[in-house]
Amino acid sequence: MADECIHGFDDGLCAICFPPKAPEPAPQPEPAARASRVPGRRPSAASLRAPVAKPARAKAGAGALSAPPIDAGAVRIYHVTHLDNLARILGAGALVPDAAGAAPLVxxxxxxxxxxxxxRAVDGTDAVIADYVPFxxxxxxxxxxxxREGTPxxxxxxxxxxxxxADHVMLxxxxxxxxxxxTADGAVAVSDVDAALPGAELAVAWPAVERMLRLxxxxxxxxxxxxxxxLVRGEVPLERIALIAVGNERVRDRVRAALSAVGAKTRIAVxxxxxxPAED
Known part of the structure; x- marks a missing residue:
């Protein structure tokens, strides 16, 4: 599947693998035509007082204002688990939250x-963090x-x-x-820090979630x-997973065999x- 976009998009739709062309520069206004001189005739006083058109200056931040808004729904999310846990996920047909009985082998x-x-209760809902699948x-x-770095x-x-x-997979x-x-408040939530940290604030109403994702x-x-x-409340069905990323061919082959055993068609990308380890 080397010809597939590793981000899970169809060919040509990924802004990373298929970057959009740079926008063409806006046309500049033509310089004002100079008054033609007729030999022996001096320009009139009215023509001397007429203002000369100047090219418009770009306002600060104009590029940001003209850029298309970020689609919060298109933001990618990633769930990491050990390869040995994948069979249970596939058997359930979904990612299951801790409170619903998820029992990972690793x-x-x-x-x-x-x-x-x-x-830890999620403010504005009747749920706790364990009712959600984390991404x-x-x-x-x-x-x-x-x-990745083996750091405690x-x-x-x-x-x-x-x-x-490399013994892990990324859904x-x-x-x-x-x-x-x-659409209910708390169906999804987002925090700019780990939700389990004391004092972490979670956005739970969709407009607030959308604003934070765009930021x-x-x-x-x-x-x-x-x-x-x-965070996604409740189970996340396997069909909502666009791609399973792996670190090498050995793991890819194991994931492919596991998917085949349950009849799943999820894409795999090495x-x-x-x-x-991340580069600094």
Missing amino acids: DLSAPAVREFRRA LLTPDALVWNAV DPRLTAEAVERPA VSSVAAARGAA LAHEQEAARLRTAEF YPPWFL
């Missing part, structure tokens, strides 16, 4: 973090980088950072696909994007950079 979350998420907003998220992190089990990053979806037709998607907000978390 648990990435530290026990204290799981307990906190089971108790990252970038494959360069700090918590995932800890696994209080949010992760020791086993998580001791295992090779890729989009905000719109994961949200589905749900985080800007290039200058890359640092906040790496700490952010997107993309080693997401599974190697």
